[in-house]
Amino acid sequence: MTELRQDPFTHDWVAIAPGREERPRRTPRPQSADGRPAQRAAADPACPFCPGREESTPPEIWRLPAPAGTAEADWAIRVVPNRYPVLDPGDRPARHHTSGLHTRADGTGSHEVVIESPDHDWDLADGDDTAVADILRAYRTRTRVLREARPGLVLPFRNHGAAAGTSLPHPHSQIVATPIVPLRFRHLFDVARAYYDDTGRCLYVDHTVAELADGRRVLAATEHAAALAPYAARAPYETWIVPQRHQASFADAPDKILEQTAALLRRTLAALRDLLGDVPYNYALISAPNGEEATAYFAWHLQIVPRLTEPAGFELGTGIAVNPVPPEHAAARLRQAIAALPAPALPVPPGPGCHR
């Protein structure tokens, strides 16, 4: 059973989840000296996400069927409940219990695994734009359902590589629905709302427009989306993929924006790999909390954070991240690497005034 505990000093929430200890850890795929995958990993006969072992997951929630004539499996993507969830399944709003200075809440919510391909050795960066768009469509479909179930937050995310917390190498991402809105979101909303009150505009869209005009931190852009290195990137090669129009929740993104986000995501991951080898990374798709989708002052964004540095005592004590790679350098290198990727070219290049 998971318990959510509130830190009495910061009001941050912590999930105390002993069930997570039991999850299996399987070796990541082997790498050669330059950090690239050395060879195709043999399909692991004990992998719970490989085709033929569908019964080893709890009953499937959603699937994208394989195109007709595919031999490997009859599915292309499966969404299943996480067998070792961070939050216990349940739809009720979190009841809070306070005793003295201690506040806790029921750790109920939802934790799903998106099995991205039947191929044990596939990776997002290897895929084509359509396959990545299908994965984003799975996030969108599930988020639309999960956000109706409870107040809180729905978060699709992906861990890649041992240093980024992966416990299983089969290509997958996860979707967690929390029954509380973490403190970080309160802060993001406060900042964005103050900007909106002062200017009548969305901070996130204004930021994207200004960054596209400036260009120094732009990796690539399409008609409706952009890949940018944030001005105050907390990690080397941190990249955000953002819509160019206002939209608070990714679940409301129309196909065109979703597909351009997929194209930029795939190219960013392929460029990272070309530049740095098979680096560990996490990404998280941040949207407004459930019920706040209509807000005019917040926009969804996909944060990709390579795990190339270890936070140490300074970061622990100050909360200040130390990033040894200026985001302008990271953007320039990734921009070049994206431009050097094999065809196809990005779907629609940006034109003047494309952001409104």
Ligand code: UDP
């Ligand atoms: N898992 C599962 N069924 C299994 C084995 C593992 O649902 O039979 C889950 C496990 O709980 C974990 C996820 O698969 O959350 C793999 O996630 P990932 O590698 O991204 O990292 P983790 O969540 O372990 O940090």
Ligand code: ZN
């Ligand atoms: Zn597998």
